[in-house]
Amino acid sequence: MIALENVTKRYGGQTVVDDVSITFGGEGVTALIGPNGAGKSTLFGLVGRLLQPDAGRIAVDGMAVATTPSHELARNLAVLRQDNHVAARLTVHDLVEFGRFPHSRGRLTVHDREHIERAIGYLDLDAYRDRFLDELSGGQRQRAFIAMVLAQDTKYVLLDEPLNNLDLRHMTEIMRLIRRMADELGKRVVVVLHDINVAATYADRIVAMRDGVVVADAAAREIMRPDVLAAVYDTPVDVREIDGRPVALYYG
Amino acid sequence: MTTLDRTPTSTPTQARPRRTWVGVLVAVLLVVLGLASLFVGVSDVSPSSVLTGGRDGDAAFLLVASRIPRTVAVLLAGASLGIAGLIMQMLVRNKFVEPGTTGVSEFATLGMLVTMIFLPGLAVVGKMAVAAVFGLVGTWVFLRVVRVVPVRQLVLVPLVGIMLGGVVGAVTTFFAYRLDLLQSLGQWSQGSFATIMQGRYEFLWIAGLMVVVAWVAADRFSVVGLGEEFATNLGLDYRRVVAVGMVVIAVITAAVLVTAGMIPFLGLVVPNVVSLIIGDNVRRSIPRVAGIGAVFVLACDLVARLVRFPYEIPLGVVVGIVGAALFLWLLLRRRSRAH
Ligand SMILES: Nc1ncnc2c1ncn2[C@@H]1O[C@H](COP(=O)(O)OP(=O)(O)OP(=O)(O)O)[C@@H](O)[C@H]1O
Ligand SMILES: [Mg+2]
Numbered sequence: 001m002i003a004l005e006n007v008t009k010r011y012g013g014q015t016v017v018d019d020v021s022i023t024f025g026g027e028g029v030t031a032l033i034g035p036n037g038a039g040k041s042t043l044f045g046l047v048g049r050l051l052q053p054d055a056g057r058i059a060v061d062g063m064a065v066a067t068t069p070s071h072e073l074a075r076n077l078a079v080l081r082q083d084n085h086v087a088a089r090l091t092v093h094d095l096v097e098f099g100r101f102p103h104s105r106g107r108l109t110v111h112d113r114e115h116i117e118r119a120i121g122y123l124d125l126d127a128y129r130d131r132f133l134d135e136l137s138g139g140q141r142q143r144a145f146i147a148m149v150l151a152q153d154t155k156y157v158l159l160d161e162p163l164n165n166l167d168l169r170h171m172t173e174i175m176r177l178i179r180r181m182a183d184e185l186g187k188r189v190v191v192v193l194h195d196i197n198v199a200a201t202y203a204d205r206i207v208a209m210r211d212g213v214v215v216a217d218a219a220a221r222e223i224m225r226p227d228v229l230a231a232v233y234d235t236p237v238d239v240r241e242i243d244g245r246p247v248a249l250y251y252g
Numbered sequence: 253m254t255t256l257d258r259t260p261t262s263t264p265t266q267a268r269p270r271r272t273w274v275g276v277l278v279a280v281l282l283v284v285l286g287l288a289s290l291f292v293g294v295s296d297v298s299p300s301s302v303l304t305g306g307r308d309g310d311a312a313f314l315l316v317a318s319r320i321p322r323t324v325a326v327l328l329a330g331a332s333l334g335i336a337g338l339i340m341q342m343l344v345r346n347k348f349v350e351p352g353t354t355g356v357s358e359f360a361t362l363g364m365l366v367t368m369i370f371l372p373g374l375a376v377v378g379k380m381a382v383a384a385v386f387g388l389v390g391t392w393v394f395l396r397v398v399r400v401v402p403v404r405q406l407v408l409v410p411l412v413g414i415m416l417g418g419v420v421g422a423v424t425t426f427f428a429y430r431l432d433l434l435q436s437l438g439q440w441s442q443g444s445f446a447t448i449m450q451g452r453y454e455f456l457w458i459a460g461l462m463v464v465v466a467w468v469a470a471d472r473f474s475v476v477g478l479g480e481e482f483a484t485n486l487g488l489d490y491r492r493v494v495a496v497g498m499v500v501i502a503v504i505t506a507a508v509l510v511t512a513g514m515i516p517f518l519g520l521v522v523p524n525v526v527s528l529i530i531g532d533n534v535r536r537s538i539p540r541v542a543g544i545g546a547v548f549v550l551a552c553d554l555v556a557r558l559v560r561f562p563y564e565i566p567l568g569v570v571v572g573i574v575g576a577a578l579f580l581w582l583l584l585r586r587r588s589r590a591h
Contacts, residue, residue: 048481048484048485049484050480050481050484050485069487070484070487070488070489071487071488071489072487073487074485074486074487075487078485079485080485081481084482085479086478086479086482087345087346087347087477087479088342088345088474088477088478088531088532089527089531089532090474090478090531090532090533091531091533094474094531094533098471098474098475098478098482098486099486101471101475101486101487101488102486102487105471106470106471106472106535132531152486
């Protein structure tokens with residue numbers, strides 16, 4: 001379980017995560033939704049020890065994030081941030097290989113290589129493995145980063161807007177992959193999504209944040225209601241039933 | 253869902269940008285230029301004169317006392333300076349930094365001046381240690397300062413470093429001028445291997461040792477080059493790796509400064525050339541950067557010895573011209589690739 005207890009993060013006078021207590025990891029796939037600036041990325045940063053909370057405690061499977069050795073956490077928790085700029089000229093294979101670093105510490109075993117190959121295969125990157133990252137399209141690069149996280153092979157995987165830059169086909173493939181990671185590999189994935197229909201289709205649970213506070217936390221079907229969504233996004237949302245599934249309509 | 257159903261392949265392929273020809277070429281050049289370096293000079297030292305003169309002949313003496321030390325010093329300095337540049341570029345995540353564009357060299361020079369003023373009788377190893385400590389301070393100051401510069405401001409970062417170096421250099425010159433030490437200062441600002449002899453280059457082995465340290469920690473430097481967030485996520489102690497890198501950079505800078513003086517551009521140009529050919533995976537780069545760095549200085553040193561034969565021109569001049577030209581080429585190439 002990833003357990004947050006009364007976690008608060010402030011920037012100057014602004015409280016961006018406000019006394020949040022929540023646990024992740026009971027369900028396979030949890031979607032984290034909310035408007036821009038709600039504090040989703042900040043929450044991930046706190047869990048991933050990239051930011052220090054001003055108050056509260058965070059633990060991953062009982063290991064306090066603040067005191068557990070970083071390399072130990074790295075074998076249990078992987079975080080992919082929203083914006084990733086890698087200046088170094090690395091190939092896709094290099095990048096995915098570094099995903100094994102918490103396990104290999106630089107010495108790759110046969111087992112590590114299997115994980116690397118699996119991640120490259122899952123993300124459909126075979127044809128690009130020897131390309132440098134700066135020779136890829138935005139979506140291919142995004143897939144390379146996801147492959148790196150997959151190779152890290154942690155129980156908990158936090159993905160901040162992994163669908164950025166992806167086309168329709170790869171978007172659905174990534175979401176199916178996330179489902180498979182949960183269903184077949186037993187991983188616990190928390191994923192920040194902006195498309196609530198995608199969230200409703202693939203997630204077991206949806207957590208909605210707004211202004212640094214968790215405003216809704218329930219099974220997908222219960223979140224997909226006009227009143228709940230309107231309250232989260234502060235904009236009117238219509239929800240229709242199509243083929244037995246709730247679909248939110250928010251254009252026009 | 254064809255792609256997601258793909259079963260993992262069990263045979264890992266090793267096809268990567270290896271470019272073995274680079275290694276072969278560098279090895280050949282190292283041997284050829286290294287031999288040339290042993291046998292070029294005013295006095296006649298040739299394989300035959302060494303053989304006919306025997307163990308106690310003049311040629312053999314010159315070889316052991318001067319030519320071999322000089323060649324080894326050139327190799328060590330070239331290899332280690334390249335590595336210092338490479339490591340610095342990984343730490344700062346900027347391709348335009350090296351000890352000479354970040355104020356580190358100037359700080360180390362200031363350290364040398366300080367030993368001259370306050371500890372004139374200090375042994376060379378002591379001078380080197382003081383210079384290394386100053387270099388370390390310089391690295392730290394630079395890393396602090398550029399932390400406020402956005403990583404993507406590629407050119408701003410070295411600009412800040414050059415300004416920093418300018419300020420420290422001005423302070424050094426001021427005190428050297430007041431204390432009538434400008435002449436000694438000039439001895440370090442223009443790198444040269446002309447006075448290298450047995451007993452006066454051995455500290456460069458410490459720089460060589462730093463190359464080994466960098467190689468052992470190569471993967472860590474690669475991960476650090478991904479940035480602090482990636483490194484932390486992968487369980488790396490970011491600060492510790494940066495600290496090790498700073499020591500590597502400072503010690504190499506100081507060791508080369510004490511024995512040969514400043515050699516500009518090398519730490520900038522060589523890692524960039526290697527990056528173009530095989531990328532930035534440090535484990536793969538280190539042997540190439542070290543090899544090409546050594547070849548580069550070896551070639552420049554030979555040119556410095558031959559252009560006005562039997563006189564020598566300062567190595568720093570040759571390196572400056574060749575390095576600047578290469579640097580310009582790299583800049584323009586980068587432009588044309590629209591990055
Ligand atoms: N380094 C920072 N300094 C000051 N304020 C910050 C900083 N980082 C984030 N914030 C503020 O914290 C709030 C939450 O930011 P966060 O990135 O967590 O939002 P988010 O929910 O991920 O939004 P988005 O959907 O746009 O990614 C925002 O109001 C943002 O302006
Ligand atoms: Mg965000």
